[in-house]
Amino acid sequence: QKEVEQNSGPLSVPEGAIASLNCTYSDRGSQSFFWYRQYSGKSPELIMFIYSNGDKEDGRFTAQLNKASQYVSLLIRDSQPSDSATYLCAVIAGGGADGLTFGKGTHLIIQP
Amino acid sequence: DGGITQSPKYLFRKEGQNVTLSCEQNLNHDAMYWYRQDPGQGLRLIYYSQIVNDFQKGDIAEGYSVSREKKESFPLTVTSAQKNPTAFYLCASSPLGAGPLDTQYFGPGTRLTVL
Numbered sequence: 575q576k577e578v579e580q581n582s583g584p585l586s587v588p589e590g591a592i593a594s595l596n597c598t599y600s601d602r603g604s605q606s607f608f609w610y611r612q613y614s615g616k617s618p619e620l621i622m623f624i625y626s627n628g629d630k631e632d633g634r635f636t637a638q639l640n641k642a643s644q645y646v647s648l649l650i651r652d653s654q655p656s657d658s659a660t661y662l663c664a665v666i667a668g669g670g671a672d673g674l675t676f677g678k679g680t681h682l683i684i685q686p
Numbered sequence: 687d688g689g690i691t692q693s694p695k696y697l698f699r700k701e702g703q704n705v706t707l708s709c710e711q712n713l714n715h716d717a718m719y720w721y722r723q724d725p726g727q728g729l730r731l732i733y734y735s736q737i738v739n740d741f742q743k744g745d746i747a748e749g750y751s752v753s754r755e756k757k758e759s760f761p762l763t764v765t766s767a768q769k770n771p772t773a774f775y776l777c778a779s780s781p782l783g784a785g786p787l788d789t790q791y792f793g794p795g796t797r798l799t800v801l
Binding site: 578606619675676 | 728788
């Protein structure tokens with residue numbers, strides 16, 4: 575059974591600080607990792623994806639992947655109130671034929 | 687405007703009725719997916735299709751049916767056999783048809799409530 579685990583939160587971070595969101599996965603054959611942002615009542619929006627070990631930066635967002643530890647994280651620098659949302663971690667395992675496996679999401683609150 | 691559309695946005699159904707949720711994309715994506723999301727939960731895969739006239743069951747296919755007669759369209763029918771159908775239904779598509787480099791994009795969703 576493929577599993578993706580996230581702390582449900584809420585995670586409360588002051589405006590301007592760094593928000594750190596974490597995700598672990600059970601399938602060691604997982605190859606691709608995605609972070610989606612979901613506002614209440616809306617559909618998920620792709621933030622970033624990462625395939626290789628290490629860091630990947632895109633604006634205020636940095637994804638970090640450690641396949642040996644089966645761990646992926648998302649850092650949000652200079653957090654803004656508009657970043658308040660639920661962040662979903664998703665994984666494609668193995669050959670990818672089964673689509674994405676999602677975690678339950680972390681609810682992030684940026685305090686002004 | 688390229689994108690994924692789902693209709694209706696809200697849907698109310700009486701117990702025992704079948705309903706069909708629409709999903710259309712004009713992104714020329716090969717693969718399409720249906721997910722279900724319950725409050726406070728992640729997304730769970732219902733069905734997916736990588737090519738026209740072919741589809742596969744996901745983790746929670748019981749009580750659902752799909753068709754893929756056109757590349758652009760992937761309708762989902764929620765049958766009366768689905769015991770707890772009230773949920774937020776999300777359709778997604780991806781360009782590569784699965785595989786480790788694939789990226790899925792989501793439609794706006796349909797919120798189904800059974801009365």
